[in-house]
Amino acid sequence: MSDVWGQLFDFRDYGALLPLVANSLLAGAVLGLVGGMVSSIVMMRDLPFAVHGISELSFAGATGALLIGAGVVAGALAGSVVAALLIGVLGASARSRSSIVGVLMPFGLGLGILFLSLYDGRAANKFGLLIGQIVSVDDPQLTAMLVSGAVVAVGMLVLWRPLVFASTDPEVAAARGVPVRALSIAFMVLLGLAVAISVQTIGALLVLSIICTPAAAAFRVSANPRVVVALSSAFGFTAMVGGILLATGSRLPITPYVTTLSFAIFVVCAGVGAWRQRHGWSRARALAPSSRVAEPATT
Amino acid sequence: MARPVADREEVAVADPVLELRDASLSYGSRTLWSGLDLQVRPGELVAVLGGNGTGKTSLLRAVLGLQQLSAGTMQVAGHAPRRGDASIGYVPQQRRIDSHTPLRVRDLVRQGLDGHRWGIGRPGRVRWDRVDAALAQVGASAYADMPLSLLSGGEQQRARVAQALVGDPSLLLCDEPLLSLDQSSQRTVTELVDRRRREHGTAVLFVTHEINPVLPYVDRVLYLAGGRFRIGTVDEVLNSEALSALYGTRVEVLRHGDQVLVAGAPHHVEHHAAPCVHEDEDVAR
Numbered sequence: 001m002s003d004v005w006g007q008l009f010d011f012r013d014y015g016a017l018l019p020l021v022a023n024s025l026l027a028g029a030v031l032g033l034v035g036g037m038v039s040s041i042v043m044m045r046d047l048p049f050a051v052h053g054i055s056e057l058s059f060a061g062a063t064g065a066l067l068i069g070a071g072v073v074a075g076a077l078a079g080s081v082v083a084a085l086l087i088g089v090l091g092a093s094a095r096s097r098s099s100i101v102g103v104l105m106p107f108g109l110g111l112g113i114l115f116l117s118l119y120d121g122r123a124a125n126k127f128g129l130l131i132g133q134i135v136s137v138d139d140p141q142l143t144a145m146l147v148s149g150a151v152v153a154v155g156m157l158v159l160w161r162p163l164v165f166a167s168t169d170p171e172v173a174a175a176r177g178v179p180v181r182a183l184s185i186a187f188m189v190l191l192g193l194a195v196a197i198s199v200q201t202i203g204a205l206l207v208l209s210i211i212c213t214p215a216a217a218a219f220r221v222s223a224n225p226r227v228v229v230a231l232s233s234a235f236g237f238t239a240m241v242g243g244i245l246l247a248t249g250s251r252l253p254i255t256p257y258v259t260t261l262s263f264a265i266f267v268v269c270a271g272v273g274a275w276r277q278r279h280g281w282s283r284a285r286a287l288a289p290s291s292r293v294a295e296p297a298t299t
Numbered sequence: 300m301a302r303p304v305a306d307r308e309e310v311a312v313a314d315p316v317l318e319l320r321d322a323s324l325s326y327g328s329r330t331l332w333s334g335l336d337l338q339v340r341p342g343e344l345v346a347v348l349g350g351n352g353t354g355k356t357s358l359l360r361a362v363l364g365l366q367q368l369s370a371g372t373m374q375v376a377g378h379a380p381r382r383g384d385a386s387i388g389y390v391p392q393q394r395r396i397d398s399h400t401p402l403r404v405r406d407l408v409r410q411g412l413d414g415h416r417w418g419i420g421r422p423g424r425v426r427w428d429r430v431d432a433a434l435a436q437v438g439a440s441a442y443a444d445m446p447l448s449l450l451s452g453g454e455q456q457r458a459r460v461a462q463a464l465v466g467d468p469s470l471l472l473c474d475e476p477l478l479s480l481d482q483s484s485q486r487t488v489t490e491l492v493d494r495r496r497r498e499h500g501t502a503v504l505f506v507t508h509e510i511n512p513v514l515p516y517v518d519r520v521l522y523l524a525g526g527r528f529r530i531g532t533v534d535e536v537l538n539s540e541a542l543s544a545l546y547g548t549r550v551e552v553l554r555h556g557d558q559v560l561v562a563g564a565p566h567h568v569e570h571h572a573a574p575c576v577h578e579d580e581d582v583a584r
């Protein structure tokens with residue numbers, strides 16, 4: 001038992017190890033923040049399944065790149081942006097989106113497994129793209145991740161208001177002149193970039209823990225869109241950076257630490273949300289009996 | 300119960316907010332309506348009636364610039380219809396807001412003001428004062444900070460009306476805003492719209508299947524049926540002769556005080572559902 005515990009958490013030589021994970025920490029911090037922003041919109045548009053589909057194609061792209069000797073980063077990016085665009089263009093309605101994702105996902109996973117089997121590089125890294133890396137972000141990879149992260153962050157900030165409008169109320173948004181369709185495609189591209197960064201850190205199978213769970217947790221505790229985004233980013237950041245810090249020293253992938261932290265945050269938020277539903281919000285409601293507000297507000 | 304309709308002398312001189320001339324709308328070879336001439340003046344409330352698929356929503360979409368007329372011309376506030384026209388407020392055909400919508404009532408209303416602008420909006424610059432004023436106009440101030448998804452259908456509908464009004468529109472388009480509301484909420488929403496056009500001179504196109512809740516406020520009726528239409532006052536349109544001519548078959552219109560019952564209209568059963576009872580006002584107050 002203590003043996004397992006020792007494997008899970010090992011803080012000997014922690015000071016010496018920390019510098020080695022500096023790159024991962026930086027990449028994780030950026031991913032946590034950006035993933036939190038993106039996941040808010042993912043939840044509003046009901047895209048978690050699409051995120052999963054995109055990550056499998058990103059995995060195929062990354063392993064394909066590994067096989068032919070091109071960069072993993074470029075491969076992951078190419079795979080996820082192509083998948084995101086396909087889903088965005090072919091899956092305008094929820095139903096057609098689900099079916100196109102359902103079709104793409106196993107195809108992507110199968111391709112990735114094929115490429116991995118053909119590839120005879122370092123065995124340790126072999127499944128990293130699927131289930132997460134141990135601790136390995138090299139400098140060029142870090143640069144690529146930071147640049148993609150910055151592009152996503154800036155894109156999200158610029159598109160924010162019309163994107164939220166189009167995500168929550170597409171009809172009225174269109175009537176108000178919001179380019180609903182173009183925004184949807186633009187968001188899919190940003191989502192593709194964010195997924196590509198995630199695949200390289202926590203693995204294709206677990207992307208949802210950073211591009212879905214943080215916002216799902218934030219939605220439980222607030223309905224204020226600003227608070228939701230801030231919380232979601234904070235949750236993503238905590239899960240990623242906390243996960244990496246806990247994993248440092250053990251020789252396990254960061255993934256289980258990140259997913260567990262992320263899930264724990266969700267559980268706490270769900271509890272708080274359930275409590276608030278019963279106590280906090282109902283008080284405001286009690287002030288507004290519908291018959292009284294029916295009267296003209298004469299001034 | 301019946302209230303005086305808008306002062307006709309006064310509105311007759313003002314320029315129309317909405318003007319259609321010989322307008323037609325078709326999808327491919329299917330023509331929804333054609334030869335439509337309609338002028339809506341400031342403060343006027345025009346009810347748009349007709350069965351499913353007669354092109355009521357399509358008419359609103361054309362006014363919003365989302366749908367091209369296939370023939371004829373249209374002017375909205377003196378110019379051709381264009382997408383995102385700030386002088387139009389729009390209450391869409393009702394749909395419940397689900398729990399994955401992280402918006403409070405005030406956020407929904409705010410979208411009517413600046414939801415279409417790029418960027419995040421500088422925190423200090425948001426016109427919450429106008430949002431609050433719109434919420435007060437519809438009597439929704441008390442639940443301004445409630446999550447939208449927790450509100451009842453009627454309360455959500457009131458929030459949508461506030462969203463449509465916050466931009467201070469000169470033309471208000473309401474697409475079946477009474478759908479699935481109980482009688483008291485129906486009356487609330489209709490009264491809100493009526494008060495708005497009285498106090499601010501906003502012209503209103505009010506699409507509805509339920510005639511009776513709006514009957515006391517309606518200035519004119521546009522009745523669409525089978526590619527044809529009829530425009531006029533309630534008395535001119537909602538009578539057996541006019542509707543029989545429109546449908547080309549015998550249609551009975553029964554009137555009883557403030558209630559209207561249309562019987563025998565083909566493919567058009569929605570009106571019948573409106574119960575012909577006198578609403579007990581006193582209970583609601």
Ligand SMILES: Nc1ncnc2c1ncn2[C@@H]1O[C@H](COP(=O)(O)OP(=O)(O)OP(=O)(O)O)[C@@H](O)[C@H]1O
Nearest residue numbers: 326327331349350351352353354355356357358392
């Ligand atoms: N983009 C489109 N292309 C082709 N046909 C369309 C399109 N949009 C609507 N229609 C058809 O035009 C007809 C009128 O639609 P519209 O939504 O305007 O009806 P409506 O009067 O609002 O009906 P309802 O009372 O059911 O809301 C319908 O039969 C619909 O199928």
Ligand SMILES: [Mg+2]
Nearest residue numbers: 355356357392
């Ligand atoms: Mg309609």
